[in-house]
Amino acid sequence: MKVLVTDPIADAGLDVLRDAGHEVETGYELEGADLLEAVADANALIVRSGTEVTREVLEAADDLVIVGRAGIGVDNIDIDAATDEGVIVANAPEGNVRAAAEHTVAMTFAAARSIPQAHVRLKGGEWAKSDYLGAELNGKTLGIVGLGRVGQEVAKKLDSLGMDLVAFDPYISQERADRLGAQLVELEDCLERADFLTIHTPLTPETEGMISDDELEMLEGGYLVNVGRGGIVDEEALARKVEDGTLEGAALDVFAEEPLPEGSPLLGVDDVIVTPHLGASTEAAQENVATSTAEQVVAALEGEPVMNALNAPSVDESAFPRIEPYIGLAETAGKVAAQLLEGRIEGVEVTYEGDIADEDVELVTASALKGVFEPLEWQVNAVNAPQIAEDRGVEVTESKTHQAADFQSLVSVTVSDGDEDISVDGTLFAGDDPRIVRVDGFRVDAIPHGRMVITRNTDEPGVIGLIGSVMGDYDVNIAGMFNARETIGGEALTVYNVDSEVPDAAREELESDERIIGVRYITLNGQA
Incomplete structure (x- = not known):
């Protein structure tokens, strides 16, 4: 089958495709009509951030099975259009985890010891030894905002250097945090206790601008390191707080606007270190991303499950019409339950009663998890939600009973923080009209x-x-x-x-x- 690659990826990825017997065609300068012509007979398309995979491109590719993004970001891919066209979209979110974590550690050391500043002055002929009195990491407290894949890797590396770990992440279990040696705390406590703060949370409406003047005041005397996502830290506030001495320093690899504008206040503060989004820029990371993407393309072309698919349900075609109405219902129940629970989510239970209990509900359960995790995790969907639960140490249980007291079918999603739990029950009226019929034991009839x-x-x-x-x-x-x-x-x-x-x-x-x-x-x- 033909695989079209329109952005450069590591040769290791191309070798995976060729070894599987596929024809690989590269076209790194393709755009406009030339791109539409090249993709017309392609069975798979591999891109990075340079190619815009629009609805027009997808509609031009009648034989396209999958679009593989060699990296994590899919802003350049019209996922809704891909879904409409029956095309799987898959990315490679894990290939650069180690690289991003190592860059975080490097930036932490650089900030603590003023390495770039001292380097520049020595290159300029100054022996400024007495101007730089650094901070040791041993015995200091590391605050981690976002204890996902990268955050966990950073925790392991800096814990081994003798740092005490505190973390803020409402969606990680205490058990998983304990395994990493991290104490889970609220954001304010994390900021107040941290000598060094690293950020690894996705950029969402909830996290945008999350670290601003008030939060930086809580970090007084500390250092801030962000190799995660731009836009989470208020850059103007950060520049002020470093310049006025509230913070000892900062190191950033990501920014709200990239490339970083010439007029950015960050560029005028000596104790703010900046790098041009290098977190994933290692040879190993690029190879990992390329091979991961290629392996998913091979799986899709062979009709096998695609591990990092962003839009591909997996269910028997004949059963899908019977469970399809419950997919959205379960997702909604999960969203409501998660937003009602004030504590950290430790467990999720999805219960099926009545006729729905006779069906294969794996996709419905995954959709419930999607609803639970959607406020936190970037690009969560029914395919990757179970993996997110596993990564975060959230226990997921599924139960069925053929008895339903008042309804033909009932789906219940219960979220728990270990001490308290909240249940939201939903059903379908007239076959496809969703209703929330019970919230934490209270009987209601609400339109979700x-x-x-x-x-x-x-x-x-x-x-x-x-x-x-x-x-x-x-x-x-x-x-x-x-x-x-x-x-x-x-x-x-x-x-x-x-x-x-x-x-x-x-x-x-x-x-x-x-x-x-x-x-x-x-x-x-x-x-x-």
Whole structure:
């Protein structure tokens, strides 16, 4: 079969393809009409960041089975269009883990000992030995924000150098952290205790600008290192805090805008070290990425599972119509449950009752996990969600029963932090109309869509009126309301569908009333 490679990859990857018997065609300058012509008879396409894989490109390739991205980022690939065309999109997220971790360690040493600054001055003829009094890593505390693959590798390397480890990651289990020798803490505690802070969390709406003036003040006297994603650290605030002495120094390999603009405030601060996104720039990393991508292409062309597919469900074709409506339902239940649980997720249980228990529900369970992890993990989907759970030490259980008390089929997603758990149950009305029918044991009939507010309060007169009044004061329109209670005068739970974002101030005002036990704002369907 023909594999078209339009961006340079390591020869090791090309060898994997040829050894499998495939024809490899390279076209590193292809674009426009030439790209459309070249891809027309291709069975697989391998790209890096240089080729834009648009809907037009995908529609021109009738025989295309897979697009392999030799790297992690897929911003240049129209995944929705690929899905529409039945084309698998796969990336190589693990090939550069070691390289990124090693660069993090290198940048940590560079910041601690002012290596680049001293180098430049000595090259310029200055013997500035007395100007640089460095910090040793041994005995210092390393704060890690994001304990995923790279964060875990950094933890192992710096733990071996005698550092104490604290980490902030709401989606890693305590057991996995214990294995790494890291203490899980909240973000504020992580910042206040850290002598060195490294960042390895994906860039999401929740993490964008997460480290700014207030957070940097908590890191007073420390160093910040970011080889993860640009945009998580407020670069102007960081430049100020290093320049005014709040921080001892910083080292960054990634930036909100790349290439880094000439006018960036980071460039004017001597104790801020910058490198041009070199985290994955090692020969070994490039070979790993190339071979990983090639192996996935070979698997797809041979009809085998693709480990890092971003959009490819795996289920028997004849069974798919029966489980398809439950895929979105399970994902939604997972999203709601995860956003309701305030603690760190240690376990996820997915339970099937009634007719759905007769089906192969592996894909449905994976979709529930996708919903649970989506607020955190970049590019999570039903294919890679189980691996994310394994990487983070989250225990996943699946159970079935053919008995369903009130419904023909019921899907329940329960998330637990080890002490507390939250369950969200869903079903389908009229075959394909999803409903949330139970939240933490409270019976409701809620439409899972858009923006939702879930309140818990004492069951007494005037509380629902108060909630409606406060929502109105903040110009939040209530589109629907579904109420349940334990007993008369006991605890009540209400689900509100709302038309706009609920400001923090509105939630704070509600929670200041002693009758309100808690208010949670839930977003679904890509809403903010």
